Structure formats: structure tokens, C-alpha cells
Amino acid sequence: MTRAGSWVPTTPPTLADVAEVAGVSRQTVSNAVNNPDLLRPDTLARVLDAIDELGYSPNRAARNLRTRSSHLIGLRFAPAQEHTANALMDRFVHSLVETSSAAGYHVLLFPGDPEDPTAGYDQLLRSTAVDAFVATDTYLGNPQATWLETRRAPFVAFGRPWDNEEAVHPWVDVDGAAGVELATTHLVERGHQRIAWVGWRKEQVIGEDRRAGWTRAMRSRGLSTTGLASRSDDTVHSGREASAHLLDEASPTGFVCASDTLAMGVLHTLGERGLVAGRDVAVVGFDDSQVAQVVPPGLTSVRQPLEEVAVEIVRHLEGLLTHPPVRGGGVLLTPELVVRGSS
Amino acid sequence: MTRAGSWVPTTPPTLADVAEVAGVSRQTVSNAVNNPDLLRPDTLARVLDAIDELGYSPNRAARNLRTRSSHLIGLRFAPAQEHTANALMDRFVHSLVETSSAAGYHVLLFPGDPEDPTAGYDQLLRSTAVDAFVATDTYLGNPQATWLETRRAPFVAFGRPWDNEEAVHPWVDVDGAAGVELATTHLVERGHQRIAWVGWRKEQVIGEDRRAGWTRAMRSRGLSTTGLASRSDDTVHSGREASAHLLDEASPTGFVCASDTLAMGVLHTLGERGLVAGRDVAVVGFDDSQVAQVVPPGLTSVRQPLEEVAVEIVRHLEGLLTHPPVRGGGVLLTPELVVRGSS
DNA sequence: ATGCTCGGTTGGAACGATCAAGGGGGCTCT
DNA sequence: AGAGCCCCCTTGATCGTTCCAACCGAGCAT
Numbered sequence: 001m002t003r004a005g006s007w008v009p010t011t012p013p014t015l016a017d018v019a020e021v022a023g024v025s026r027q028t029v030s031n032a033v034n035n036p037d038l039l040r041p042d043t044l045a046r047v048l049d050a051i052d053e054l055g056y057s058p059n060r061a062a063r064n065l066r067t068r069s070s071h072l073i074g075l076r077f078a079p080a081q082e083h084t085a086n087a088l089m090d091r092f093v094h095s096l097v098e099t100s101s102a103a104g105y106h107v108l109l110f111p112g113d114p115e116d117p118t119a120g121y122d123q124l125l126r127s128t129a130v131d132a133f134v135a136t137d138t139y140l141g142n143p144q145a146t147w148l149e150t151r152r153a154p155f156v157a158f159g160r161p162w163d164n165e166e167a168v169h170p171w172v173d174v175d176g177a178a179g180v181e182l183a184t185t186h187l188v189e190r191g192h193q194r195i196a197w198v199g200w201r202k203e204q205v206i207g208e209d210r211r212a213g214w215t216r217a218m219r220s221r222g223l224s225t226t227g228l229a230s231r232s233d234d235t236v237h238s239g240r241e242a243s244a245h246l247l248d249e250a251s252p253t254g255f256v257c258a259s260d261t262l263a264m265g266v267l268h269t270l271g272e273r274g275l276v277a278g279r280d281v282a283v284v285g286f287d288d289s290q291v292a293q294v295v296p297p298g299l300t301s302v303r304q305p306l307e308e309v310a311v312e313i314v315r316h317l318e319g320l321l322t323h324p325p326v327r328g329g330g331v332l333l334t335p336e337l338v339v340r341g342s343s
Numbered sequence: 344m345t346r347a348g349s350w351v352p353t354t355p356p357t358l359a360d361v362a363e364v365a366g367v368s369r370q371t372v373s374n375a376v377n378n379p380d381l382l383r384p385d386t387l388a389r390v391l392d393a394i395d396e397l398g399y400s401p402n403r404a405a406r407n408l409r410t411r412s413s414h415l416i417g418l419r420f421a422p423a424q425e426h427t428a429n430a431l432m433d434r435f436v437h438s439l440v441e442t443s444s445a446a447g448y449h450v451l452l453f454p455g456d457p458e459d460p461t462a463g464y465d466q467l468l469r470s471t472a473v474d475a476f477v478a479t480d481t482y483l484g485n486p487q488a489t490w491l492e493t494r495r496a497p498f499v500a501f502g503r504p505w506d507n508e509e510a511v512h513p514w515v516d517v518d519g520a521a522g523v524e525l526a527t528t529h530l531v532e533r534g535h536q537r538i539a540w541v542g543w544r545k546e547q548v549i550g551e552d553r554r555a556g557w558t559r560a561m562r563s564r565g566l567s568t569t570g571l572a573s574r575s576d577d578t579v580h581s582g583r584e585a586s587a588h589l590l591d592e593a594s595p596t597g598f599v600c601a602s603d604t605l606a607m608g609v610l611h612t613l614g615e616r617g618l619v620a621g622r623d624v625a626v627v628g629f630d631d632s633q634v635a636q637v638v639p640p641g642l643t644s645v646r647q648p649l650e651e652v653a654v655e656i657v658r659h660l661e662g663l664l665t666h667p668p669v670r671g672g673g674v675l676l677t678p679e680l681v682v683r684g685s686s
Numbered sequence: 687a688t689g690c691t692c693g694g695t696t697g698g699a700a701c702g703a704t705c706a707a708g709g710g711g712g713c714t715c716t
Numbered sequence: 717a718g719a720g721c722c723c724c725c726t727t728g729a730t731c732g733t734t735c736c737a738a739c740c741g742a743g744c745a746t
Contacts, residue, residue: 038693065733072451085637
């Protein structure tokens with residue numbers, strides 16, 4: 001219990017104040033807070049009473065200065081693109097905040113310059129404003145991870161180091177191929193044979209990874225993939241055009257998409273042609289965005305275990321920050337399929 | 344330019360290191376960083392060179408300790424509810440991060456306990472971990488604002504103090520009634536006369552505010568509202584039921600909704616009945632969520648100026664933190680209507 | 687009794703920045 | 717020439733915490 005009197009202190013109580021009230025020294029109070037085991041039970045109780053009475057809470061700045069750590073985790077916060085369905089950061093960030101809070105850390109957001117993915121990191125690092133980073137958006141060609149590695153900055157990446165075989169930093173990622181394989185198999189089990197892939201451009205490694213799941217599922221069932229794949233930008237418009245083209249040329253009965261955004265494009269096409277998703281043609285998206293959840297008749301989608309990702313990331317961070325020599329290693333989590341009306 | 348050598352320093356350079364290299368005292372370096380005007384141009388240049396050469400960046404902890412301020416802004420981060428269309432925090436948070444960064448502040452996220460809206464604030468406040476808070480979710484009955492006021496905590500609220508006439512804290516809000524009025528007028532101008540309202544329960548002040556915009560627009564055109572209003576929970580399901588009921592009983596030609604989530608429910612109903620949104624019946628949502636942007640045929644929606652909100656909030660925060668006596672005052676911003684296929 | 691360990695406690699120093707006060711050189715003014 | 721002043725810079729103290737080494741009394745073996 002904290003005494004919540006009406007008096008508002010001009011200056012918060014310090015360790016010394018508590019020490020005086022409890023009749024012990026500063027160090028003893030510090031120990032009561034950080035290493036309670038070192039104190040005799042009765043002394044500890046007396047100190048805790050005093051802390052309680054004064055409403056004492058250790059001054060973060062002083063502690064940070066002395067211990068050379070801020071207990072803050074930096075996260076570059078880029079906004080979700082408008083006119084797409086991808087807003088997974090929201091779920092991820094929340095889980096990260098929750099998990100790291102339980103581990104005694106807070107999340108510090110800093111803006112990301114789209115032009116320069118490494119901007120901002122340096123400043124925070126050198127001013128010892130954060131203890132570590134969580135790096136997201138580790139798509140191919142993003143120099144973030146490599147840059148952080150050369151700086152010896154403690155960080156955990158959400159995303160595999162696609163372009164760097166020798167990367168030794170810890171990472172956590174979701175097995176996109178496995179997710180798409182789940183989705184494809186799901187459609188096969190519903191009796192579909194001609195299942196099309198609506199994906200991203202070839203340069204997008206993540207997209208190619210997901211595509212591999214489709215190929216794998218199709219081949220393992222002896223189904224042909226010829227003429228059933230398309231690649232384009234991650235926009236609703238592209239998804240619409242791609243699916244229209246596929247319907248004309250290959251008449252698939254099901255679509256597996258690299259994203260919910262593309263899947264929405266497919267739904268557009270179906271609507272234009274008087275086809276009903278889930279009845280005439282099956283559609284599966286990727287990300288289980290809010291769009292997938294509320295659009296009629298419900299879009300079946302691959303859901304990334306973002307909560308688990310955050311947990312794993314924090315686990316790695318704790319490892320990094322407490323046992324510095326321990327480095328490297330990755331964790332690959334498997335997504336699940338959320339089945340809705342569209343399939 | 345920062346010298347990015349391959350050597351990684353074990354310990355970052357300090358003010359004293361810079362002072363030695365530049366051949367000046369600590370205080371002079373400090374002034375070079377914080378009050379450049381105080382130095383002679385040539386001295387300033389020499390110091391800046393040294394700073395550059397060493398890659399110096401002030402230690403945040405030390406600065407915070409001495410100045411009794413952290414330059415951090417606390418934001419309670421609650422996740423968007425699943426199965427709704429509302430994910431406006433994403434846009435808002437990004438803008439807040441961007442704006443406050445420009446003002447020299449960073450955003451610190453902390454988890455919110457749904458059971459206790461004031462949890463977390465106290466700890467951060469007393470440990471001087473943050474300078475101020477941004478309080479969101481200031482719906483009626485949320486004790487946050489009042490609690491923060493009694494604690495004399497510096498904060499700016501996103502949302503009006505609905506339940507407290509005497510509130511003196513600064514706030515920024517969006518005029519929901521004006522937004523809905525825009526939406527309703529838009530439908531009237533398109534020739535609609537029987538325009539229904541799909542809203543929230545009466546207890547939701549924000550919902551009632553938005554509803555007032557509908558009433559106002561209807562009355563000013565001499566249109567009847569009788570039997571055209573419904574109130575329910577903010578779920579797709581509720582929106583679906585409400586609109587089905589309204590169609591049966593009052594046969595409206597247009598729907599104005601308190602949220603995109605409810606609007607999606609309306610779209611569900613239309614789909615079930617073979618009606619086409621935008622052709623047979625007009626639908627307008629609220630929030631301009633990603634769902635509104637990508638759902639076929641595009642959902643017309645009221646877009647809150649979240650970027651401006653963040654700017655205003657940061658402006659108020661700066662005022663609070665630099666001229667403590669200046670308090671109070673609110674800003675009400677007007678949203679705009681984004682017209683899409685559904686109307 | 688002496689020496690020694692051990693749990694518990696103590697005061698001094700340090701972390702790295704800013705604040706407040708002080709000082710020296712050059713200029714003007716008398 | 718001396719007083720006064722301003723400008724530019726330096727010095728010592730300080731923020732509140734944790735680290736460090738020393739200390740002290742009690743218990744035990746010698």
C-alpha cells in the first residue's frame with residue numbers, strides 16, 4: 001500500500017530519506033530493494049515500512065547513471081501503410097510491451113526515417129538511452145541488422161537474416177512457408193485442385209518463402225502449379241488484377257495469397273464477377289488482419305503468433321543483457337490457420 | 344560526420360573527454376551542446392570538432408539526473424480489440440512519436456491493465472521515469488484524467504473531460520458530431536432522405552456525441568429521425584442485426600454508423616440480402632480504418648485528423664514542461680470525410 | 687584468551703552531466 | 717592610470733543511486 005495523501009511532494013523522497021526514517025544506512029535501503037536476501041527479516045520489514053510510508057520509488061536516472069543501463073528497449077516505429085490490410089505491428093507491439101514490462105523493461109519508440117533505416121539507432125546507442133533494440137522489418141537489403149552487428153549493439157531481430165549467412169545475432173521469425181502450406185493443404189482437403197498463388201515480386205524474399213509453402217503443398221499432392229502463380233506489388237489493386245488474369249487464364253477454384261491485402265484484391269474481383277467467396281471460389285489471406293476478421297463473409301487467413309514472437313524476443317534480450325557472451329541463435333515459430341467464410 | 348571506425352569503444356566518451364581534446368573545460372562543452380550562443384564562434388567550432396571526432400553524445404542518465412527530467416513521454420499502450428475495425432492507435436502513435444521526437448522527446452510505452460486504468464502511471468511518475476503522460480481512452484467513467492489531475496501529474500488528454508466540468512488539464516479532441524454531420528449531409532446531398540443511425544449504447548458519451556451530429560444534420564434539413572436510430576455494442580454482429588432490423592422496420596436508403604466496425608455489420612446485412620452498397624444503399628463508417636480503405640467497394644468514412652491531434656498534444660506538452668504555470672485549455676479538431684464506393 | 691570466519695552494516699567514492707558562482711582579459715570611460 | 721564592465725570561460729558542488737572496501741559483533745575453533 002502506498003500512502004496516497006492529499007499532500008503533493010515538491011520533491012520525491014530519496015534513498016537517504018528512507019534510510020533516516022528506518023534508522024539504517026542508504027546501502028541497507030538499497031539492498032532492501034535490490035537484494036532483500038541480504039537483510040535480517042526484521043530489518044527488511046522496517047525498511048519496507050519506511051519505503052511504504054514515504055511512497056518511495058528509486059530514481060530511474062540515478063540508478064541508470066550508476067548501473068550504466070536504462071532498462072529500456074528501443075523499437076523503431078514505422079506506421080502501417082495506408083490502403084493495405086497489414087497492421088500487425090499493433091498486436092506485436094502490445095505483446096512486446098507487456099512481456100518486456102514483466103521482465104522489468106520498458107519500450108521506447110523512436111521514429112524511423114523511411115529513407116535511412118539505420119537513422120536514430122546511433123544516437124540512442126551512444127547516449128546510452130536504451131539497453132538494446134528490437135529490429136523489425138528485416139527484409140532483404142535492409143542494412144539494419146548488419147549495421148547493428150558491426151556496432152556490437154545488443155539487439156534481437158524479428159525476422160531471419162536472409163542476406164547474411166554469417167549473422168550471429170539472435171532472431172525470431174515466423175515460418176511463412178509452413179503457414180502457406182497449411183493454407184494450401186486446407187484448400188486441398190476441401191476438394192480444391194486448381195489452387196492459385198497470388199504473391200509478391202520475386203525480390204521479396206519473404207514472399208518467395210511463403211510461395212515455397214504453396215509449391216510444397218501442391219507438389220506433395222501431385223497437383224500442378226503451372227500457370228497458377230502470379231507476382232505483383234502488395235496492393236489491393238494488384239491483387240485484383242492478378243486474380244482477374246488468373247481466373248481468365250487458368251480458372252482456379254481457390255486462391256492462396258501472400259497477404260490479406262492481396263486477398264482483398266481477389267475479393268474485389270470475385271465481387272465484380274458475381275462470384276461468392278467461400279461458395280464459388282475459396283480465398284485465403286495472410287496475417288489475420290482486422291480486415292480479414294470483419295470483412296464479409298470472413299477471410300480465412302494465416303495468423304502469425306506475434307505474442308509468442310514477443311515472448312521469445314524478450315527471452316533473447318534478457319539473455320543478451322545478463323550474460324553478454326551468449327549470442328546468436330534463431331527461433332522459428334509456426335503460424336496457424338484461422339478458417340472463416342471465404343474457404 | 345561521425346567517425347565510424349572499426350574499433351568499438353568499451354566505454355563511450357564523456358564530456359570530460361571532449362573537453363580535454365578540445366582544450367576547454369567541461370562546462371564549455373556542455374554549453375556548446377545546450378547553449379551554443381554563449382561561445383565564441385571559433386571555440387564552438389573547436390568543441391564541435393572534438394565532439395564529432397570522438398562521436399560524443401551526452402549520457403542521458405546523467406543529464407536526466409541533474410536536470411530532473413527524462414525527456415520521455417509516457418503512453419499507456421492498449422492493443423486494438425480483435426474483431427473490430429478500430430486500429431487508429433497505429434496512426435496516432437506514429438504521429439506522436441514523430442512529432443515528439445522533433446520536439447526532443449521520446450515516447451515510452453507501458454502496459455495498461457484493463458481492470459485498473461491508473462495502474463502503471465504512479466510507478467513511472469514517482470521514479471521520475473517520464474516527464475509527462477499522454478492519456479488516451481478518456482471515455483466517461485475512466486478515472487485516468489481525474490486521477491492524474493489530483494496527482495498534479497503533467498499530462499495532456501486525447502479526449503474531452505466529459506465527466507468533469509471543472510477539469511483544468513489540457514486536452515485535444517476530435518469533433519465527432521461534426522464528423523457525423525459531414526457524413527449525414529453528404530448522404531442528403533446524394534439525394535437520401537431516410538438515413539439511419541447505427542450507434543453505440545447510450546452510456547457511451549462519445550457515441551452520443553456522434554449521434555448528435557446525425558440528429559443535427561437531419562433536423563436542419565427538416566428530415567425525420569423517428570424510428571431510424573439504433574444503439575448497440577461496437578461489434579460487427581451488432582451492426583448486422585441493427586441494420587437488418589432497421590431495413591425491415593424503416594427501410595432507410597442510407598446508413599451512418601458510429602464506427603467502421605458497425606458499418607461492416609451493415610455491409611454484411613446488405614450482402615445477405617443481395618443489396619449492393621453504394622448502388623442500392625449508402626453506408627458511411629467512422630475512423631477511416633484500413634478495413635474501410637480496402638473492403639470492396641470501399642467504405643466512405645469519417646477520418647480523424649490524428650496527425651494534427653498529435654501535433655497539438657505535443658504543443659501542449661511543451662507548454663506544460665517549459666512554462667509550468669500555464670495549464671488548461673482544450674482544442675477541438677474537425678475530422679474530414681473520405682468518400683468511397685459505398686456512398 | 688586469541689584469531690578467524692561470516693552475516694550484516696557502514697561511510698566514502700563514483701557514475702556524467704548541469705548549476706551556481708567565480709575569475710581573468712580586454713575594452714571603455716573618467 | 718585606475719575603476720568599472722562585459723564577455724567568455726573555468727571551477728567546485730550537486731543530482732540519487734550503486735559499488736567498494738572496511739568495519740563490527742557474534743560464533744567457533746585453536
